[in-house]
Amino acid sequence: xxxxxxxxxxxxxxxxxxxxxxxxxxxxxxxxxxxxxxxxxxxxxxxxxxxxxxxxxxxxxxxxxxxxxxxxxxxxxxxxxxxxxxxxxxxxxxxxxxxxxxxxxxxxxxxxxxxxxxxxxxxxxxxxxxxxxxxxxxxxxxxxxxxxxxxxxxxxxxxxxxxxxxxxxxxxxxxxxxxxxxxxxxxxxxxxxxxxxxxxxxxxxxxxxxxxxxxxxxxxxxxxxxxxxxxxxxxxxxxxxxxxxxxxxxxxxxxxxxxxxxxxxxxxxxxxxxxxxxxxxxxxxxxxxxxxxxxxxxxxxxxxxxxxxxxxxxxxxxxxxxxxxxxxxxxxxxxxxxxxxxxxxxxxxxxxxxxxxxxxxxxxxxxxxxxxxxxxxxxx
Numbered sequence: 001x002x003x004x005x006x007x008x009x010x011x012x013x014x015x016x017x018x019x020x021x022x023x024x025x026x027x028x029x030x031x032x033x034x035x036x037x038x039x040x041x042x043x044x045x046x047x048x049x050x051x052x053x054x055x056x057x058x059x060x061x062x063x064x065x066x067x068x069x070x071x072x073x074x075x076x077x078x079x080x081x082x083x084x085x086x087x088x089x090x091x092x093x094x095x096x097x098x099x100x101x102x103x104x105x106x107x108x109x110x111x112x113x114x115x116x117x118x119x120x121x122x123x124x125x126x127x128x129x130x131x132x133x134x135x136x137x138x139x140x141x142x143x144x145x146x147x148x149x150x151x152x153x154x155x156x157x158x159x160x161x162x163x164x165x166x167x168x169x170x171x172x173x174x175x176x177x178x179x180x181x182x183x184x185x186x187x188x189x190x191x192x193x194x195x196x197x198x199x200x201x202x203x204x205x206x207x208x209x210x211x212x213x214x215x216x217x218x219x220x221x222x223x224x225x226x227x228x229x230x231x232x233x234x235x236x237x238x239x240x241x242x243x244x245x246x247x248x249x250x251x252x253x254x255x256x257x258x259x260x261x262x263x264x265x266x267x268x269x270x271x272x273x274x275x276x277x278x279x280x281x282x283x284x285x286x287x288x289x290x291x292x293x294x295x296x297x298x299x300x301x302x303x304x305x306x307x308x309x310x311x312x313x314x315x316x317x318x319x320x321x322x323x324x325x326x327x328x329x330x331x332x333x334x335x336x337x338x339x340x341x342x343x344x345x346x347x348x349x350x351x352x353x354x355x356x357x358x359x360x361x362x363x364x365x366x367x368x369x370x371x372x373x374x375x376x377x378x379x380x
Contacts, residue, residue, distance in 0.1 A: 003035035003166050004144035006230040008133045014142045018058045020051040021068030029165040032103045047273030048073035052080040053241035055092045057248020060373045065092045071099055071117045081124055083237025089153030089366040093145055097160045121157050131160035181314040186321045186329030193327050195289050196222050196355035198348055200326050203227050205334050210256035211376055215242040215265040233372045234249035235360045240268030243286055250281040253376050255282055263290035263304035277317025291352045313345035325349040
């Protein structure tokens with residue numbers, strides 16, 4: 001057993017200064033000390049997959065990142081670890097607790113995951129080792145993790161058993177309270193434009209210093225086809241993670257950061273809106289292009305017809321929200337978001353349909369990530 005600072009101090013010296021995750025009782029000492037340390041940043045995520053995406057965005061903005069979760073939460077993290085971190089070669093240090101470890105009496109829900117935790121990490125190609133339990137082992141463990149991540153650009157996991165870190169209590173400020181945000185209704189309720197037309201209008205007004213993260217499917221493919229720019233990141237996988245990744249970027253840059261979501265993707269990680277509202281980044285603009293369909297898989301309907309995304313975002317603490325269904329209203333909303341302090345959400349109803357001669361991003365994901373990172377860091 002070690003005190004939390006015996007790990008956190010050398011971890012900080014090794015460059016790890018941003019933490020996100022979902023609590024576990026095994027992690028309490030580490031999380032409590034991170035929250036209480038003004039030198040470190042911590043974002044409490046609504047899910048483990050969201051935490052991975054927030055950390056990915058933070059890495060794209062130049063931070064050394066740590067994601068903390070219970071091993072039961074690995075199931076929620078599989079998607080971004082395999083379809084965001086792996087193809088884009090985005091490293092993060094994972095601290096995964098080992099509930100249900102061999103020989104540890106535990107609750108029945110931890111039995112299976114306890115048995116397969118290390119095997120699941122192996123299947124995901126996440127190198128791992130036990131969390132250090134003596135102070136003399138910490139430096140070597142961190143050096144191994146840093147070397148592995150530098151070698152292959154992939155996450156590395158410490159598997160933490162019960163009692164590895166001494167509990168020393170929580171020292172934290174009260175969370176900020178945010179008033180319900182303003183809402184502007186710009187809808188005409190006429191025929192809505194297509195996604196490509198909305199993206200063209202977005203490209204015509206977005207500031208040159210802004211960066212954009214487009215959700216998987218046609219959002220990213222059409223944005224790439226219309227205009228491939230260094231400040232664009234096309235999430236070819238990790239459905240639902242665009243807003244969380246954008247949040248991670250926005251927390252560490254002064255640039256405007258735009259998340260371009262589809263309705264299905266936004267619904268998949270609806271909890272991210274609560275995290276955005278809690279963090280309150282003034283430079284984050286969240287666009288939801290809503291055609292009511294999972295279009296890239298054949299047009300199956302989403303449940304978005306009865307969802308008021310603007311009301312949800314406002315209740316979660318977004319400063320300003322907009323609803324629109326025509327291009328002039330969409331442009332007006334965008335201009336407001338770039339001129340005022342956020343976070344903002346723009347819910348844009350669009351018609352189904354795909355642009356002709358649609359391509360796919362031809363730049364490899366790892367190259368997209370690194371040119372995006374270079375762009376963000378160039379404004380630091």
